[in-house]
Amino acid sequence: MSASPAPQRVGVYPGTFDPMTLGHMDIIERGAKLVDKLIVGVTTNIAKSPMFSDDERIAIVEREVAGLAGLADNIEVVGFNSLLMDFAESQGASVVIRGIRGVTDFEYEYQLTGMNRQLNDRIETIFLMADVALQPIASRLVKEIALYGGDISKFVTPAVRDEVMARARK
Numbered sequence: 100m101s102a103s104p105a106p107q108r109v110g111v112y113p114g115t116f117d118p119m120t121l122g123h124m125d126i127i128e129r130g131a132k133l134v135d136k137l138i139v140g141v142t143t144n145i146a147k148s149p150m151f152s153d154d155e156r157i158a159i160v161e162r163e164v165a166g167l168a169g170l171a172d173n174i175e176v177v178g179f180n181s182l183l184m185d186f187a188e189s190q191g192a193s194v195v196i197r198g199i200r201g202v203t204d205f206e207y208e209y210q211l212t213g214m215n216r217q218l219n220d221r222i223e224t225i226f227l228m229a230d231v232a233l234q235p236i237a238s239r240l241v242k243e244i245a246l247y248g249g250d251i252s253k254f255v256t257p258a259v260r261d262e263v264m265a266r267a268r269k
Contacts, residue, residue, distance in 0.1 A: 110134035110225070111192040113183055115238070116141055116156050117149045118263045119163050120254050122236040126198035126227050131170045133225065138190045139164065139176045140183075150242055150266050153178055163256060184219040195222060200229045200237070242267070 112130050116123055116139075131137040141157045143149065151159065161176045179186040187195055195215070199205050205226075212224045229236075236254045245251050245267040252260050 107135040107191075108133075108194070109136045109138065109190060109192045110194045110196050111138045111140050111183075111187045111190055112196040112198075113140040113142055113179075113186070115144050115147055115149065116160050117147065117151055117238055118241060118255060118259050119156070119159050120233075120236045120238055120241060120259075121256070122198065122200070122229050122233040122254075124163060124167075124256070125230050125233050126196065127164060127174065128167055128170060129227055130196040130225075131167070131174055133196070134194065135173065137174045137196070138192060139174060140186055140190075141176060141178045142183075142186075143180055147239065150263065153180075159259060159262065162258065182218065184215050184222060187222050188219060192222060195224045197224060197226050198229055199226050200234045 110130060110133065112127060114123060127137065127139060139160055141153065141160055143153055149156070157176055157178050164174045164176065165171050167174065177190065183195065197208050199208055208226065215222070215224065241251050241254050241263065245263045248267075251263060255263065
């Protein structure tokens with residue numbers, strides 16, 4: 100009698116990715132090593148006034164993760180517009196991966212995790228601390244710097260920089 104294969108560990112890393120930063124890439128790369136399959140869930144937060152449409156952000160994330168050597172085959176990018184716990188369950192996820200830059204992020208994420216546990220206690224949340232060199236990066240600040248014509252090349256890939264700067268000039 101042969102043993103049945105171990106169930107696949109699926110994780111979800113949700114975000115608006117508007118724009119996708121080097122900090123996001125760091126969490127995706129590290130998170131993908133913790134699970135068999137990582138779903139990068141691209142969602143909309145209308146309170147954040149997105150610079151890019153849902154479809155544009157999904158395409159950007161797909162392009163950026165395609166370059167992650169040895170990991171890209173285990174990463175899927177999926178758009179969603181629902182409660183995170185409902186999305187995670189629909190993807191067969193057992194964990195949600197969240198990046199934390201500092202204390203302010205932790206306070207928000209701590210509260211969010213508590214609420215999510217009330218909605219679905221079968222899905223755990225894993226926090227990954229941002230790489231020290233990437234901790235100050237925030238999408239909203241990258242957009243603000245770009246809108247004022249500043250150099251964002253330290254915070255995003257060259258392709259994302261070009262897209263953000265082109266959008267900022269409009």
